Amino acid sequence: MGNLVDAHIYLTFLLLVVWAHKQLVRGAGLRTEDLVGDTTDVISHSQGFVARLEGLLVLGNNSDISLRVETVDADEVKVIQAHTLVLSLQSRVFDEMLRNRNGSMLVLRETAECTAVFDKFIRYLYCGELSLQLDQATSLHRLATKYGISSLQQGLTRYMSQNLPSDSLGGHVVGWFQYATTVGDTVLKHNCLQFLSWNLSSVLQSSEWPTVSVELLMTLLQRSDLVLKSELELFEALEIWLTQNDPDSLTAENALRLVRYAMIPPRDLFRLQRQSPMLTRYLESVRDLLYMSYQFHSASPLQLAKFFEVNCNLFVPRNYLSPVWGSQWIISNPSRDDRSSSFQTQLGPSGFDSSKRVTWNALFSPRWLPLSMRPMFTEQGAMPPLRSDGGNGAGRPRIIITPATSSADFAGVSFQKTVLILTKQQGKLVVRHVFSFHQSTEEVDFLSDVDLQQRTSEYLVDGALHLHIIVKPIYQTIIASKK
Ligand SMILES: *[C@@H]1O[C@H](CO)[C@@H](O)[C@H](O)[C@H]1NC(C)=O
Ligand SMILES: *[C@@H]1O[C@H](CO)[C@@H](O)[C@H](O)[C@H]1NC(C)=O
Ligand SMILES: *[C@@H]1O[C@H](CO)[C@@H](O)[C@H](O)[C@H]1NC(C)=O
Secondary structure, eight states: OHHHHHHHHHHHHHHHHHHHHHHHHHHHHHHHHHSTTOOOOOOOOHHHHHHHHHHHHHHOTTOOEEEEEEETTSOOEEEEEEOHHHHHHHOHHHHHHHHTOOSSEEEEEEOHHHHHTHHHHHHHHHHSOOOOOGGGHHHHHHHHHHTTOHHHHHHHHHHHHHTOSOSSSSOOHHHHHHHHHHHTOHHHHHHHHHHHHHTHHHHHTSTTGGGOOHHHHHHHHHOSOOEESOHHHHHHHHHHHHHHHOOOHHHHHHHHTTSOGGGSOHHHHHHHHHHOHHHHHTHHHHHHHHHHHHHHHHSOHHHHHHHOOOOSGGGOOOEEOSGGGEEEEEEESTTSSOEEEEEEEESOSSGGGTTOEEEEEEEEEEEEOOGGGSOOOOTTSOOOOOOOTTSTTSOEEEEEEEESSOOGGGTTEEEEEEEEEEEEETTEEEEEEEEEEEGGGTTSOSSTTOOOSSTTOTTOBTTEEEEEEEEEEEEHHHHHHHO
16 A cells, blocks of 8 residues: 555656646746846756656556456467556546556456557557557557547547558558548548548559458449549459459449449450450449440530430549540749640540540649739839738639630530649658639639748648649530539
């Protein structure tokens, strides 16, 4: 008993020192501002202080509780000499457990992965910091969630969100998405899903792809904002998934029906129909879609509009990176001045249009002003100062993409433009934003909150803005029937 009281007194003393130290620093800050000339110095030993707390955990001096960590489905047991004051201070869950404890031992049951990082976790409670590797993130997050350490939980969510791209071909974002779903971390789940959707090609090529759950597979296949090379790439990845998972036929059919066959050129469709084992096996389930796709490939948009009453995603392109549909555009020093560029795309995804090209002019303005805010010449002939660089109302980045020429071929098609913004995360390029607009709404927010003036802006990679422009031809009958 005496031991227990000692420990309390000792720890209370240490914590009081920290508190007093903080007050001192705060007070010192105030004083130097208020009383000029009255020099105040700060004596800070917080690093050494944390080291002593760590020593307390390592040596177990004055410990008043033993944590016995048992591993579910395994014999491994870890015993840690801890201190009730620290545990209660950091975690309401521990506080509650300690109140109801039965002697000086607390038995905890954890999975093997969590047991493996339990030392790190407890050390965080004593020192407020931890170092970790990618494969330890979910176990630590699970412990932080279970014991209600919200600061650690949020820190890990942020860490994971910033480390979604993977160095290896293995990948981990699928596993993290699945983990976030089970544990109910909506922020992490959203960030994982966004990465999966916008950097899909890297995931399709990873060894993690076949581990995608049925739910996640369906969620992805339904999205029009997927960023990937082509629809063919998606079909081939789906084949791999189906081969490795061998789901029931209803699941396989549902998945195969979400492929946008009309976006695959007819020559590839013919080949798939003959050579793909999956397409052969489930041909009856997608025959209608293939038939509509061949019809789509054989006629002009106007002919199609006369006879087709289609209202389905089959005819809506996703964000394809293939050069047929757009172009990369790297703008160095984007805050400096207006830039222009031009590129070509195929008129439409239909085989009927495969030989027709549209030339696009793209104009980027770092500080575009709406008409109502543009400078007007006054009677004196002077211009009021307006281009106050960077300030409020000084305009915002804008991009305009227009066809170089008009053509009768455009009838029946509208062009949706999508601009991808790529930024660097942990040294790797990732798609960070996807902006879509029709010509009529080109003034809509494009990087409106982003500071491009600073070279260190997180939207710039080595001072350059990395864009990828995609033009998506959309048949107008589809748009009309959607409303
Ligand atoms: C902690 O315990 C060890 C041995 O158990 C002892 O050598 C050391 O002096 C103790 N430290 C303190 C600060 O009491
Ligand atoms: C408390 O200890 C008693 C006897 O040592 C034991 O029978 C009981 O199961 C324990 N309860 C808990 C919650 O550990
Ligand atoms: C994300 O996608 C972009 C566009 O395809 C690509 O340039 C980049 O390398 C991808 N990043 C990762 C980490 O896969």
